[in-house]
Amino acid sequence: MIVEIGHFALALALGVAAVQMVVPLWGVSRQDPALAAVGPAAAVACFVLVAIAFGCLTASYVLSDFSVENVASNSHSAQPLLYKLTSVWGNHEGSLLLWVLILALFGALVALSKRSLPPRLRAGALAAQGCVTVAFLLFTLLTSNPFRRLVPAPAEGQDLNPLLQDLGLAIHPPLLYVGYVGFSITYAFAVAALIDGRIDAVWARAVRPWTLLAWTFLTLGISMGSYWAYYELGWGGWWFWDPVENASLMPWLAGTALIHSTVVMEKRDALKVWTILLAILTFSLSLLGTFVVRSGVLTSVHSFATDPQRGLFILAILVFFVGGSLALFAWRAPLLRQGGLFAPVSRESALVVNNLFLATACATVFVGTLYPLVLEMLTGDKISVGPPFFNATFVPVLVPLLLLLPLGQTLAWKRGDLLGAAQRAQVAFGISVLATIALLALTRGGPVLAPLGVGLGVFLILGSLWDVGERVIGRASGLGAVWSRAVGLPRSVWGTALAHAGIGVSVIGIAATAWSTEAIGTLKPGESLTSGRYTATLISLTPRTGPNYREDVARFRVVTRDGRELKPVEAMKRFYMARGMPTTEAGIRTRGTGQVYVSLGEPQGDGAIAVRLYDKPLVLLIWIGSLIMAAGGLLSLTDRRFRVAAPHRASAVRAVPQPAE
DSSP: OOHHHHHHHHHHHHHHHHHHHHHHHHHTTOOHHHHHHHHHHHHHHHHHHHHHHHHHHHHHHHOTTBHHHHHHOOOOOOOOOOHHHGGGSSSHHHHHHHHHHHHHHHHHHHHHHHTTTOHHHHHHHHHHHHHHHHHHHHHHHHHHOOTOOOOOOOOSOOOOOGGGGGGHHHHHHHHHHHHHHHHHHHHHHHHHHHHBOOSSSHHHHHHHHHHHHHHHHHHHHHHHHHHHHHSSSSSSSOOOOOHHHHHHHHHHHHHHHHHHHHHHHHHHHHOOHHHHHHHHHHHHHHHHHHHHHSSSSSSOTSSOOOHHHHHHHHHHHHHIIHHHHHHHHHGGGOOOOOOOOOOSSSEEEEEEEHHHHHHHHHHHHHHHHHHHHHHHHHHHHOOOHHHHHHHHHHHHHHHHHHHHHHHHHSSSSSSHHHHHHHHHHHHHHHHHHHHHHHHHHHTTTSSSSSHHHHHHHHHHHHHHHHHHHHHHTTOOOOOHHHHHHHHSSOOOHHHHHHHHHHHHHHHHHHHGGGGGGEEEEEEOOOEEEEEEEEEEEEEEEEEESSSSSEEEEEEEEEEESOOOBBBOOEEEEETTTTTTEEEEOOOOOOOOEEEEEEEEEOOOOOOOOOEEEEETTTTTTTHHHHHHHHHHHHHHHTGGGGGGGOOTTTTOOOOSOOOOO
């Protein structure tokens, strides 16, 4: 009965989403407040119905109802409760339902945002959001129904993919989906603005917090996915330029550009065409990521195996929303009036340069990810585009952007002083140069680019915080005055500085990977392996049984170069009986911001086992920096200006001129 309730709720949600798609626009066109008010009610009702459906599917997993095909294919009665819950979205059908749930949630949040959104913009955005919801509900019900029954029901399930039986799966997909789907709101705002013809500071103020929210969660989702791959796959790396990883990176880059572009539009009423285009492209790249993961065009540890019918359906969704919105943009954008002007040297110009670099970086990832797929489709030839290509194209674009970031942050709006900005940044630059020289001296004979990368990270951190420090301390006398200035600064200023400093922290962690060392050996109990600052001795290799797996546990004693012994490290080789699939569980011991990392290979016939030992200094800074970036985004979201709508201007800019009387 629970399954039937869930299926019915999902079908009913489709009808409600169709009402949300049509009625608000009808009400706006007829200037009927009653019809326009149907949109918010429909959006909230749609969310409630999808939440009921999601709850019913979750209950089926918790109860191990193997009469449901989705549960039988992705769960097992012996699984821990946590992994029964995460199994709900650890498959194509369930993850798609989670996607629709978050999509409906954002629609409901927009419906409830009465104070900060103009009524016409809210009605148009809800209609556009309803259209996206209808498309994905149709996709779910017609090709990916999570409530399909099995007759007769099997006695036991097939278990969840062992790689996904990890705490990271409980966190990574929901965070990532909030980021992906959050950009649907910016897309809906862009479509609504093009239809209504009103694109001004009111629109920019309305769209910016939603963009920040989506960007923050996408940052957390990418970070969590990176750390999951780092410790779960046993490869010892944090980023592999996998096509599915790239599919999440592209909307992140475009979303970062969109955040900065909306700032210029809100401050100077400029960059309207570019900002609208970015809002469309960011969500289009999110849809592209959905197509890459679910169409079956590639094989990845991240992707879901799907049939061609699903791939064609998603391709149709992609063509409709991307092509339709770009066609609307091409029709309406030329009629937009130019906004405010600004000098070549100004904060606005710096943000334009920022956008150009980010767009170019996104384009390089786009080409490197899709070119092999398109080439194989057209010619049948298979090529591999891996780290060498991306390192040669992406990094040279990103480095100048990072060097210019602290300078642009200190420039004044409308007309800035480049020499003054350089003088303000000279202390941060000098300290970073000294740090680079010191590291080059300490690591003589080591990689040269690593100290340069650390110096760049130091420059980003100090440069980002220096401007705020000057504004807070300034000519203030006494701690009271300093505190008063600090409290008086908008939270978005603090959030921006924090996010930029987080980039610097991550850059230091990424640069430090050049100092990582790796050693490979075959060990028996009592034998040792040395890598960098650590020596690991295999103490024992013993079998152990888990809830739904067997494992061999290798226990290591780890000693530092100066003779200090760390807590023992355990690494495992697991075998999941239901799936018949082995996995590797790395053993990790954290020391400061560095880690010693042990990964097991295949056991040998003489009682030995293959072992990889890594010394990874400062590696945690990669993810600590991303957490700081996300904290900056969340802090900016608490700014009071985002909770109050921008004042309506008497001379609102309209895309379509009014006909003469």
